[in-house]
Amino acid sequence: MKQWLILAWRNIWRNKRRTLISAASVAFAVMFATSMSSLQKGGWDRMLNNVVHFYFGYxxxxxxxxxxxxxxxxxxxxxxxxxxxxxxxxxxxxxxxxxxxxxxxxxxxxxxxxxxxxxxxxxxxxxxxxxxxxxxxxxxxxxxxxxxxxxxxxxxxxxxxxxxxxxxxxxxxxxxxxxxxxxxxxxxxxxxxxxxxxxxxxxxxxxxxxxxxxxxxxxxxxxLDNVKEAKAAVSLLRRQLDPAVYEVLDWEQLIPDLVQARGLDDAGNTIIILILYLIIAFGLFGTVLMMTKEREYEFGVLVAIGMRRRLLTGVVWVEIIFLAAVGALMGMALALPIVWYFHINPIVFTGEMAQAYEQYGVEPIIPTVVESWIFVKQALIIFGMASLMALYPWLKIRTLSPVQSMRH
Amino acid sequence: MAVILTRDLYKTYNPDTIPVHALNGVSLSIEEGEFTAIVGPSGSGKTTLLNILGGLDSPTSGYVEVGGTDISQLSENELIDFRKNHIGFVFQSYNLIPVLTAYENVEFVMLLQGRPEKERKERTEALLAAVGLADHMDRRPSQLSGGQQQRVAVARALAPRPSFILADEPTANLDSHTSANLLDIMGKLNHEEKVTFIFSTHDSRVIERAHRVVTVEDGVIISDEGMKR
Known part of the structure; x- marks a missing residue:
């Protein structure tokens, strides 16, 4: 296994410039998506926390x-x-x-x-x-x-x-x-x-x-102190109290408008991030396409000398994952200081912008959140995207004829 | 004992459009330890014959037995495993893996075979020494000359202890001195270790050294000069 990983790692550096350009595009997408998600979640968390903690309770x-x-x-x-x-x-x-x-x-x-x-x-x-x-x-x-x-x-x-x-x-x-x-x-x-x-x-x-x-x-x-406690307590009270006399509501039922608005905002953000990733995916696919095309001959030789197609596909898949992972790690490394900075020094809107926020009952202060899940989510998206990219070489290798490939 | 046995091999490309008859009834038997050259002009069918003998292509009709196995009956994966364990390939343009060192290229097929590390190491070092590249083990193909790359390719082909080696124009890209050196090494391996070599070639230097020369023209064997050893 170790040798195949080494082979895949070396393969991505065959064309250093191309790999760095591809990784940089992934890095940009990850950095942007991570920062944007952290900012958006930070803003909403603060708003919901204000409303829940300072008035409604959980x-x-x-x-x-x-x-x-x-x-x-x-x-x-x-x-x-x-x-x-x-x-x-x-x-x-x-x-x-x-x-x-x-x-x-x-x-x-x-x-x-x-x-x-x-x-x-x-x-x-x-x-x-x-x-x-x-x-x-x-x-x-x-x-x-x-x-x-x-x-x-x-x-x-x-x-x-x-x-x-x-x-x-x-x-x-x-x-x-x-x-x-x-x-x-x-x-x-x-x-x-x-x-x-x-x-x-x-x-x-x-x-x-x-x-x-x-x-x-x-x-x-x-x-109660948090969402998890609220879930358990509300469910317990609902079971024990007479529903004809009492109603027990959790924080999401108490502020449905905000929860719904957050859902809509999340959906909008997801669409923007998906479009961004889609654009990056096309760039990455270009690299995968070239990488596959220029190595068709070599794939033919490898199958000829006894490398099973499944193993060859696996090595190429790992290559694409490595390529995407290099970009994702670069993106996270770039995003972390940005997210951390705005977590410590939240964005404070002033003037007309602040008034616009206040009109909607929103505090004009937006901090970022530093949550591992936001980073992990980007990594999973990149992993899924890279795996999808690997379908092309898989298809090529599956249908490859060593004789035809070596004729090119 | 015949390492390879073919009977009435036919191969037609594009049978439904413009048929090209590459082989027209080739019957051939190659014994263990032979040093055989398959010669003929371009388009005569020698590469097609070599591809069929190597299990890389299948005949339109006819019978191919390699090492006692009818390879036309093997599934895709069985055929890949068969090539891995029984056939060594030397290609005209070396076809080493560029990101691996000479050592790693030779070790590669043994890795595919799942051989233990100790055995891989001993055999790789011995083969690289045999082809005169003991001092170049850590070099990548781009750091080796054409002749050195082809010697690594020969060592790689020998690594899995194949029943025979198929060499498609192995000297085509080499100068005369390097070709002679490579042929010396292959001749020595044939002589001392009884490795069976089958070449497809135009090169008169290879033909001179071959013990048997099979001439193919228009998809048929027109002459088969017997063992000259």
Missing amino acids: GQIHAQGYWDEQTIDRSLELQPDTLAVLSAMIGNKPIVPRLESFALASTGPITMGVLVSGIDPSGEDSLTDLADRLVAGQYFTSQADDGVLVAEGIAEELELAVGDTLVLLSQGYHGVSAAGKYPITGLVSFGSPELNKLMVYMPLETAQYFFGAEGRATSLVLG
């Missing part, structure tokens, strides 16, 4: 039907031990309750729609690091604090600052009027511009009082 429990019709009337009644029982089911991971509903926020003549989120201050902080998002003022100290935290986009729109009063008007549980004046104790800032113009936080008990929904919550957020 899973939520609601009253059945709440997600389709998000009204406070479909809230859950919390018994004193509800959170402890649910937490025990998923390995004592925290369960963080929220009571949320939309309200009109106003100050003087300016009014805007906001999402009032009643939270357990310590639980929410451990889940979403909310306290770290404070840019002014202070975080809640207890469940019964009477102040609110306002996202800085709202504060800007309503021209409010810490210490000012925010007036909230809404419809509470079972149609009761919900109205109140709350001092602003802090301002919070989110990576997602959408959240920045939406969120008003108040302690859970204060929110329950505001909405007339004592002892109730609209959602219970699962304090």
Whole structure:
């Protein structure tokens, strides 16, 4: 086996210039595809992480039907031990309750729609690091604090600052009027511009009082750390909780629009990369074609002196794989520092570009991810492409007549 | 004992369009240890005959027995294995593998045979020494002269211990001195190791040294001068 590999390796260097040109074209494709995939995945991961980690969590429990019709009337009644029982089911991971509903926020003549989120201050902080998002003022100290935290986009729109009063008007549980004046104790800032113009936080008990929904919550957020944990916990809860009473959603069901948009973006990216690889494949095929044609005589001699066609095809296949592998390794070596650099120093868009991103609720910061799978995927594509290229010499060798070949 | 036996060999190219009759009933028997030259003008059918004897081509009709085996009955892979184990080839333009050294070229067919490394090494070194290239083992074909390349080709042909060697115009690309040297080596191997050589040639120097000269013209044997040893 070793000798055949040596033979294949030496064969690719028969024409050094041609091999280097072919390898360089593969290297360019791999470098481009790897960098582009890393950037794209990095951007999406960051966005999804923002949305999942800073707000939705990896899973939520609601009253059945709440997600389709998000009204406070479909809230859950919390018994004193509800959170402890649910937490025990998923390995004592925290369960963080929220009571949320939309309200009109106003100050003087300016009014805007906001999402009032009643939270357990310590639980929410451990889940979403909310306290770290404070840019002014202070975080809640207890469940019964009477102040609110306002996202800085709202504060800007309503021209409010810490210490000012925010007036909230809404419809509470079972149609009761919900109205109140709350001092602003802090301002919070989110990576997602959408959240920045939406969120008003108040302690859970204060929110329950505001909405007339004592002892109730609209959602219970699962304090899980990653997708894998989420999958297991959601599946366990679905098996154990009565589906007539509860619905358990994972993060993909909570943000289907984003998941779908990512799928579309992935598909677009895949098409671009496939076109790129197709162009490179034609170049590589040219090399394989020449390599096969100019060695037809030699193939005839090898079969004549007793080399089986299958072995000969195998050696030629290894040659093509080697050729592609040299290019792929070069491409990866070139891509790694690029990907690493933009992982440490993400691309930050400014000006109109940043505004365009923000309009779509996307943070205008795109880091790359350094994931071995992205590199391995390119290697597999190149391997598949090279194997496909080997069909031509295989066909030639299979039908080769030593006498005819040696006549050329 | 006959190493090769043919009976009424016919070979027609393009039978459905413009038929070319390359062989028209060739019957030939070659004994072990012969040093035979097949001669004839261009287009006489000698290369076709050599290709059929080497299992590289099949006759349109007739019978070919090599080493007691009817090679027309062999499958493609069996025929390749048969050539690998029983026939040594020396081509006009050497046809060494350019990326392998002289040593590796000679070892190549033994690798295909799956011979152990120790045996390969001993035989390769012995054969290269026999053809006077013991000092050139690590050179690639491009670093050898035409005569040296053809001597490596002879060593390669001998490596698998074949029943006979088919040499198609082996001296055609060599100067007279190199040709004489090569013929000396092949003659010595024939004489001392009883290796059977069958040449297709135009070269009078090869014909002079042959023990038997078979002349082919228009696809038939027109003369067969017996053993002159």
